[in-house]
Amino acid sequence: MTETPFSDRPPARDGKTGAPDSAAPSAPSAPPREAARRSAFPSSPGARAFRRRVFPEATAADWSDWRWQLRARIRSLDGLERVFRLTEDERAAVARHKGGLPVGITPYYASLMGADDPAEPLRRTHIPVGQEYLRLPGESDDPLGEDPASAVPGLVHRYPDRALFLATGTCSTYCRYCTRSRMVGQTGGEQQISARHWERAFAYIEATPQIRDVLVSGGDPLTLSDDKLDYLLGRLRAIPHVEFIRIGTKVPLVLPMRITRALTRMLRKHHPLWMSVHCTHPAELTPEATEALTRLADAGLPLGAQTVLLKGINDHVETLRTLYRELLRRRVRPYYLLQCDPITGSGQFRTPVETGLDLIDGLRGHLTGYAVPQYIIDAPGGGGKVALVPDHIEGRDGDDLLLRNFEGRIYRYPDPGGRIGAEKPRS
Numbered sequence: 001m002t003e004t005p006f007s008d009r010p011p012a013r014d015g016k017t018g019a020p021d022s023a024a025p026s027a028p029s030a031p032p033r034e035a036a037r038r039s040a041f042p043s044s045p046g047a048r049a050f051r052r053r054v055f056p057e058a059t060a061a062d063w064s065d066w067r068w069q070l071r072a073r074i075r076s077l078d079g080l081e082r083v084f085r086l087t088e089d090e091r092a093a094v095a096r097h098k099g100g101l102p103v104g105i106t107p108y109y110a111s112l113m114g115a116d117d118p119a120e121p122l123r124r125t126h127i128p129v130g131q132e133y134l135r136l137p138g139e140s141d142d143p144l145g146e147d148p149a150s151a152v153p154g155l156v157h158r159y160p161d162r163a164l165f166l167a168t169g170t171c172s173t174y175c176r177y178c179t180r181s182r183m184v185g186q187t188g189g190e191q192q193i194s195a196r197h198w199e200r201a202f203a204y205i206e207a208t209p210q211i212r213d214v215l216v217s218g219g220d221p222l223t224l225s226d227d228k229l230d231y232l233l234g235r236l237r238a239i240p241h242v243e244f245i246r247i248g249t250k251v252p253l254v255l256p257m258r259i260t261r262a263l264t265r266m267l268r269k270h271h272p273l274w275m276s277v278h279c280t281h282p283a284e285l286t287p288e289a290t291e292a293l294t295r296l297a298d299a300g301l302p303l304g305a306q307t308v309l310l311k312g313i314n315d316h317v318e319t320l321r322t323l324y325r326e327l328l329r330r331r332v333r334p335y336y337l338l339q340c341d342p343i344t345g346s347g348q349f350r351t352p353v354e355t356g357l358d359l360i361d362g363l364r365g366h367l368t369g370y371a372v373p374q375y376i377i378d379a380p381g382g383g384g385k386v387a388l389v390p391d392h393i394e395g396r397d398g399d400d401l402l403l404r405n406f407e408g409r410i411y412r413y414p415d416p417g418g419r420i421g422a423e424k425p426r427s
């Protein structure tokens with residue numbers, strides 16, 4: 001069922017579809033019904049009911065306009081109280097919040113959250129609780145040492161051939177476990193990394209031929225206007241030694257109506273362009289998110305998923321199996337399962353590392369290899385990403401290496417002269 005048309009131009013306020021997109025490529029025009037079907041954007045029954053209940057003044061056209069969604073974000077205690085039955089702990093945590101990583105939730109994403117259940121996974125990732133203010137041993141505001149590794153402000157150059165371009169300090173929603181909580185959503189307005197920062201970053205990349213791969217992140221780059229993003233990607237694409245550009249974003253799942261036809265047309269000008277989509281839980285994979293991911297995949301962007309492992313939210317093998325299966329169905333390849341970085345206040349979200357290894361063990365063999373991500377710890381202090389792999393070597397028996405398969409059975413691989421496994425006692 002679809003309700004709201006979602007075309008490149010926001011529909012008129014009376015809910016009627018806006019004018020056809022005059023910037024469309026000059027391909028033969030589709031019959032009207034086919035064109036309508038292609039530009040339609042689903043609005044699920046739950047989202048429609050939520051809009052009528054919480055935003056009765058908003059039209060269906062407003063709801064499907066990403067700029068309205070950004071303007072209408074829930075950002076205050078009053079706004080939260082309109083949607084959620086808050087606990088005392090949540091209320092106190094929101095009231096004492098100052099500085100970066102403000103509360104911010106798009107109405108669309110709020111419609112997916114449990115209004116009455118503080119343990120509901122998506123709600124837990126976005127509404128602060130008192131534990132956010134506890135600093136545990138080993139936690140810090142910049143655990144990955146990104147600031148010291150910045151070649152110029154907003155450009156982290158840690159690996160020889162790659163650079164991280166922090167294009168903006170704005171996100172459409174603010175995740176409570178964010179690694180960049182020190183810089184996103186700063187001050188009353190939201191921090192915009194200035195044009196001057198961008199130009200210094202371009203100059204650095206231009207002068208550094210070993211940089212072949214640029215990850216454009218933030219904040220969330222898809223909160224930028226099409227024009228700004230087009231300029232940014234165009235500048236990077238014009239640098240001859242930059243071979244690979246990626247965009248890191250959570251927008252397709254928290255603000256799916258941002259993925260307009262105009263945006264995908266602009267993105268495809270900059271191929272080869274890849275996208276890493278930040279996914280947390282299967283509840284995010286709604287008809288709206290599916291449409292957004294389909295548009296991106298149809299525009300030729302290879303899509304990868306990054307998931308932060310979060311205690312009580314997605315640290316269950318069935319949750320991850322569902323998430324990864326459903327992502328593959330939407331042409332998104334699970335790429336990284338990331339151990340939660342030790343930012344200040346993240347103790348509430350961090351699982352033991354054994355949990356991550358057990359989860360990977362519970363995925364392998366049960367899902368196609370395409371659906372099994374790498375399990376990664378970003379080494380604190382700037383060590384970079386380290387992949388952790390469950391150990392399936394049980395030991396050695398003479399020339400045979402003893403391997404444990406996904407069912408726990410032992411198999412022998414002839415490996416004469418090999419030494420791997422020699423130090424392990426046979427179980």
Ligand code: SF4
Binds near residue numbers: 173174
């Ligand atoms: S969308 Fe990404 S950058 Fe923004 S708050 Fe969430 S984790 Fe941080």
